[in-house]
Amino acid sequence: MKTLVIGTGGREHALALALSRDPGVSEVHVAPGNPGIAAFATLHEVDPMDGAAVAALATRTGVDLVVVGPEAPLVAGVADAVRAAGVAVFGPSRAAAMLEGSKAFSKEVMAAAGVPTAGSRTCTTAAEVAAALDEFGPPYVVKDDALAAGKGVVVTRDRAEAIAHAAGCGRVVIEEFLDGPEVSLFALCDGTTAYALQPAQDFKRIHDGGRGPNTGGMGSYSPLPWAPTDLATTVIDTVVQPTLDEMARRGAPFVGCLYVGLALTAAGPRVIEFNCRFGDPDVQPVLALLASPLGELLHAAAEGRLGDVAAPRFRDGASVTVVLASAGYPVSSSKGDVITGVGRAGGVSDVDVIHAGTAIVAAPEEGDPGHRHLVTAGGRVLAVRAVGYDIADARARAYAAADLIAFPGMQRRSDIAAEPLGVVEGASLADD
Numbered sequence: 001m002k003t004l005v006i007g008t009g010g011r012e013h014a015l016a017l018a019l020s021r022d023p024g025v026s027e028v029h030v031a032p033g034n035p036g037i038a039a040f041a042t043l044h045e046v047d048p049m050d051g052a053a054v055a056a057l058a059t060r061t062g063v064d065l066v067v068v069g070p071e072a073p074l075v076a077g078v079a080d081a082v083r084a085a086g087v088a089v090f091g092p093s094r095a096a097a098m099l100e101g102s103k104a105f106s107k108e109v110m111a112a113a114g115v116p117t118a119g120s121r122t123c124t125t126a127a128e129v130a131a132a133l134d135e136f137g138p139p140y141v142v143k144d145d146a147l148a149a150g151k152g153v154v155v156t157r158d159r160a161e162a163i164a165h166a167a168g169c170g171r172v173v174i175e176e177f178l179d180g181p182e183v184s185l186f187a188l189c190d191g192t193t194a195y196a197l198q199p200a201q202d203f204k205r206i207h208d209g210g211r212g213p214n215t216g217g218m219g220s221y222s223p224l225p226w227a228p229t230d231l232a233t234t235v236i237d238t239v240v241q242p243t244l245d246e247m248a249r250r251g252a253p254f255v256g257c258l259y260v261g262l263a264l265t266a267a268g269p270r271v272i273e274f275n276c277r278f279g280d281p282d283v284q285p286v287l288a289l290l291a292s293p294l295g296e297l298l299h300a301a302a303e304g305r306l307g308d309v310a311a312p313r314f315r316d317g318a319s320v321t322v323v324l325a326s327a328g329y330p331v332s333s334s335k336g337d338v339i340t341g342v343g344r345a346g347g348v349s350d351v352d353v354i355h356a357g358t359a360i361v362a363a364p365e366e367g368d369p370g371h372r373h374l375v376t377a378g379g380r381v382l383a384v385r386a387v388g389y390d391i392a393d394a395r396a397r398a399y400a401a402a403d404l405i406a407f408p409g410m411q412r413r414s415d416i417a418a419e420p421l422g423v424v425e426g427a428s429l430a431d432d
Contacts, residue, residue: 051081327409
């Protein structure tokens with residue numbers, strides 16, 4: 001099988017790497033990709049938002065499967081263009097991707113499907129926002145209705161901050177705060193059937209202890225020994241399958257990855273949000289532990305025959321991912337800072353260095369016209385992923401490798417996958 005992954009970040013690097021290690025995959029193409037992916041896959045220039053260009057590239061390269069990584073191209077309908085060209089694609093249609101493209105639509109579908117989730121109000125005026133904040137009380141959860149690159153959510157006890165965020169968004173969804181540890185569960189869907197991947201936990205806030213502003217994710221780990229052993233089955237039965245059935249009833253069958261962000265509350269698992277693609281970095285440790293061929297699973301889902309292949313299997317052990325972010329993140333990012341130590345870190349046993357926001361630039365000042373530097377090119381720059389025999393071992397390997405990497409202003413958390421496991425991110429928000 002020949003595969004084409006669309007995107008530039010850590011998620012796409014992790015997906016392409018897993019496909020490259022699948023014996024059933026003969027070629028891995030990525031567009032546009034990044035410097036890390038270039039080490040093992042063929043890169044192509046393409047605008048990920050241009051459906052016609054992506055479809056043309058898929059046809060020209062003769063690939064059997066396209067995997068669209070980021071949410072923006074999916075919401076823009078890129079998968080529709082690829083399907084129309086007769087190429088199998090893992091990723092929902094424009095209509096189905098509205099599960100992430102609009103928080104209000106997502107809530108509407110959950111209500112119709114009977115999915116357990118937070119109470120919410122969709123607001124378009126300042127008066128509606130104020131009334132909803134009063135109804136649910138602090139901590140306040142305010143979500144931009146539209147896509148916001150993982151940073152459209154504010155959870156705060158500061159009412160003024162909540163009102164200011166809402167004012168900058170247009171239409172917002174205001175929700176009750178769900179108290180409990182958060183879990184990421186990824187479901188591979190073919191429109192009617194779904195398989196769950198192994199749950200993971202993501203660390204969203206920039207600083208240790210779950211403090212500071214939300215980010216796109218500063219680290220993750222899997223498995224979750226503290227979570228209910230039947231969590232994946234429960235979520236498929238009570239969340240994913242009802243959602244697939246509802247989307248099919250609406251004439252928009254969901255084919256791709258349905259990301260279910262959960263809070264494990266005292267009343268049971270409740271949905272915080274849906275995404276229409278794999279999460280980053282939380283899918284990275286999950287893919288590191290996947291024992292089944294990823295290409296076979298994604299291709300079967302894309303062709304509507306997921307039930308014909310075996311459910312995903314996972315190897316023993318654990319995996320931990322630590323994200324290295326640039327100066328200023330998440331408010332801004334620093335670009336062009338020289339990165340050192342990536343090669344040494346990647347040489348550590350059972351470690352992969354996943355590129356997210358990097359670039360290669362010429363460095364003629366070194367005296368060699370062909371000399372080049374790896375530099376920062378975004379907020380989240382690299383992710384160091386390790387596999388170990390348990391969480392503590394994987395964590396130690398990840399941080400030992402991360403210690404070898406440096407660039408000016410580098411930010412990282414020191415408590416990814418640290419005890420106590422299952423800690424509530426942003427737990428301080430629930431304090432009086």
